[in-house]
Amino acid sequence: MRALSIDLGGTHATCAVVEDRTIHTSQVVPTDGDRKLRELLPVLADTLRKLAADAGLGLGQIEGIAVGFCGLVDRKNARVTSTNLKYTDATEVDLKTWAAEEFGLPIAVENDARLALLGEWYAGSGTSSNDIVMMTLGTGIGGVAMIDGRLLVGKHFQAGCLGGHLAARFDGSPCNCGGIGCAESEASGWALPRICRGWPGFESSSLAGMELNFQNLFQTADDGDLVALAVREHCIRVWARTAASLIHAYDPELVLIGGGVMRRGDLIVPYIQQYVKEHTWTPWGTVQVRPAMLGDSAPLLGAVPLIELIKRSELDV
Ligand SMILES: [Zn+2]
Known part of the structure; x- marks a missing residue:
């Protein structure tokens, strides 16, 4: 599976194109935790589009977007529920609509530490x-x-x-x-x-x-x-x-x-x-x-298992 991956931390966001257990391309975008998420989204969208082009991929070849967020997240509804002073508008941002309008892709959002564990389980020290x-x-x-x-x-x-x-x-x-x-x-x-x-x-x-x-x-x-x-x-x-x-x-x-x-x-x-x-x-x-062995790559490599998990749970519904 190919996916776009974002690790949204307090001081920087890392964007990547991943395919199964491999990161094809990635780029760090400096951010400031005080900055509003709405202001950052256009930068993230441009970065993801450029990375996909660099990897020689059209959006039709990508199955979804995974986001790790440094706060509490309602995974079922792809909503941030609490931000602990970082990106204070994040609880009001509808990421599903953003992903659909920008990329025509489904999006999966999870707490960044949980996503890192998924990455280690899928491709690192936890296999x-x-x-x-x-x-x-x-x-x-x-x-x-x-x-x-x-x-x-x-x-x-x-x-x-x-x-x-x-x-x-x-x-x-x-x-x-x-x-x-x-x-x-x-x-x-x-x-x-x-x-x-x-x-x-x-x-x-x-x-x-x-x-x-x-x-x-x-x-x-x-x-x-x-x-x-x-x-x-x-x-x-x-x-x-x-x-x-x-x-x-x-x-x-x-x-x-x-x-x-x-x-x-x-x-x-x-x-x-x-x-x-x-x-x-x-x-x-x-x-x-x-x-743990994947370091900063762990949440990015959690993208594929997270998207698979969301797809499975939507089937359950
Ligand atoms: Zn405490």
Whole structure:
């Protein structure tokens, strides 16, 4: 199957032409999360048309469009239901009508983390299993669950994809979701500056003069800085605890871990694997922990299985 694919993130959108498990062509469009989705759609349409032409394809040879969106999505109706301050008009945009008018094609929309798991399941680290939990560690913490080959969706399209808001500490820091001590508020990119600045000894740490992001944290820890080592250990323990909670919630056989910090997967994956082995109740054996392998391509490669899924569910109706 050939499809057009859009991964709509907070700072950029990636457009692509995909055929089954291959990305033919792709292009990154810089965006700003404050920008309205309606203003961006004409740019996305032009980019997709150009990419299809570059791939030597007419629209008649393409079966559909898949969109991964950085918010909550009603997959059945191809509507964004909540945007968390990014593309604030997205809940009012009728993407089905846009796709029909611009391209004459059906469109499938899904939360970007769910789409990334579909991509890994179809073409990446998850091809061996139908029962997978995926955590994406970055500015936030994404969590997604697939059970028996089906993405968990739930009554309000939220099931499984708010794993970053599982509590790591009941007496922890306030989170942007309204919760307290969520994994995100204890160990995510947006919370990292506060965590570092509040750590005992921060003023005399090398971190004090740096931009506080995970890349600098890991590098500074490698250099032997005691505060950086302690904060890094804290974050990995929070991620490991979250993986264990997701395992208890969803009964997977595989946990995939993705996101920018996985450049240091050599450190993170063995730690989480050991933690999961020691701290989960799985009498049948041990859940395997693996790095996701597709990176930014994962949501783009989720296009074909998502479109197939939508087609099947429309047949069910
Ligand atoms: Zn939260």
